[in-house]
Amino acid sequence: MRRQVCLILLFFHWVLPVHAADWKVVQIAGRDYLSMRNIAQFYNLEDVRETDKEVMAKSGVRSLRAIKGSAEFFINNLKFILSYPAEQHDGDLCVSRMDLVKLIEPVMRPSRIKNAPPVETVVLDAGHGGHDNGAAGAYGPEKAFALDVVMRAKALLQGAGLKVVLTRDSDYFVPLDERVRIANRQKNAIFISMHFNHGGEGTGVEAYTLAPRGVPSMMADGPRVSDLVECAGNVRDAENMALATASHAALVVKTRMYDRGLKRARFVVIRDIKIPGVLLEGGFQSSRFDSKMIATPLYRQTLAQAILAAVENYRKAVGSQPANRTLPQRNPDPEPAGRPSKPAPIDPPGSS
Ligand SMILES: [Zn+2]
Known part of the structure; x- marks a missing residue:
């Protein structure tokens, strides 16, 4: 059965302010939490079911799902990995x-993102x-497959009228800081990095976006002092979250691969x-x-199409009208640091 993530409707976000929620902030392990019922009320999700x-x-078609004691969280059936697990309180x-x-918030109401530059x-x-x-x-190294996807995506994006800048267009080494310099020279731009995974029994697709200040990277063993430093x-x-959501949704929907979730890293x-x-x-080179x-080539073309869909959906998402209601204010102190779905029909390797 086709995965029920609704790509277009993921950003079906024009939530009408029927009634403003009263935020009831509770403390768990020194951190601010809000109940799912409270959050549901804020986003006008009237049908709340608890097991x-x-x-x-x-x-x-809009939904939020939290699992007790788990960092896995679903928005419109797309998997996100929370920075802190959902916890019981009273x-x-x-x-x-x-x-x-x-x-x-940026996933449910991307149109409220202030000053998002046009793409x-x-x-x-x-x-x-x-x-x-x-x-x-x-069947080959990650560097070759990543470049092939990028060249395919470039053609699709240019066909859609976008300017494309590549950090590399052939098989040569580009240091990470040079990639950053290339990105930072662009105005009204977004950055999409293409990789393939490796390790263990892993399978499926995932996306990474920058961890907010104060939040541990999911690639680290635990909190670090550097988590408290604001990065560029x-x-x-x-x-970042809106772009990553558009990208991860496109990746999951187009490839029909196992959804490993949208994660945080630095x-x-x-x-x-x-x-x-x-x-x-x-996907995993080791699987x-x-x-x-x-x-x-068909799968890599599908990844390129996912990149195009991600860009188009991100542009639509941040381009809409703003709403008025506000999120709970933070406490004065900084936050303490605190199975594959059915594959798409595809040709065997080397057949085209
Ligand atoms: Zn890589």
Whole structure:
């Protein structure tokens, strides 16, 4: 069955202010949390269903789903990884204020993002290159597949009237800080980095966006003092999340691969750029199933189409009308640091 993520409607966000919610902030382990019922009320999700494992709040095609004790969180059936797990408090399942402000809000109401620049240019970043092969796979190195996807995406984006800048257009090494410099020279631009994964039994697609200040990277073992330092890219927290959501939704819907979720990290290329950015992982080179897919031109064309859809949906999402209601104000102190779906029909590797 086709995955029920609704790509277009993910940004079906023009939420009417029927009644302003009274925010009831509770403290769990020194951190601000809000109940799912409170959040559902704010976004006018009238149908709230609770089981002993989760809370699902719905209205039409819009939905939020939190799972007790888990960082997995679903918005319109697309998986996000919360910075802090959903926790019980006085019988209510609660989500951290950080996740409400930095994740749920820009996804539910991207049109409220202030001063999001228009998108005229897309910087496409093919991971690795030259002596840096990236992840090895049975059918070729990550660097070659990433570049191929980027060249395909370039053609599609230019066909849609966008200017495209590449951090590399052939098989040569480009240091990470040079990629950042290329991105930061562009105005009215967004940055999309293309990679493939490696490791363990992993399978499926995921996207990374910059962790907000104070939030641990999901790639680190735990909180670090550096989590409290504001990175260049943090000025774009809201746009980053909206772009990453558009990208991750497009990736999941178009490829029909397993949804590993939208995650937070501080990779150099998304940390130091001043334009909205996202890093995509288009499958696992180490997986037998994924690596076969990655090796097919059809799958790589699908990834390129996902990039085009991501750009188009992001532009629509941040271009809409603003709303008025406000999120709960933060406490004075900074936040403490605190199975594959059915594959699309595809040719075997090397058949075209
Ligand atoms: Zn990579």
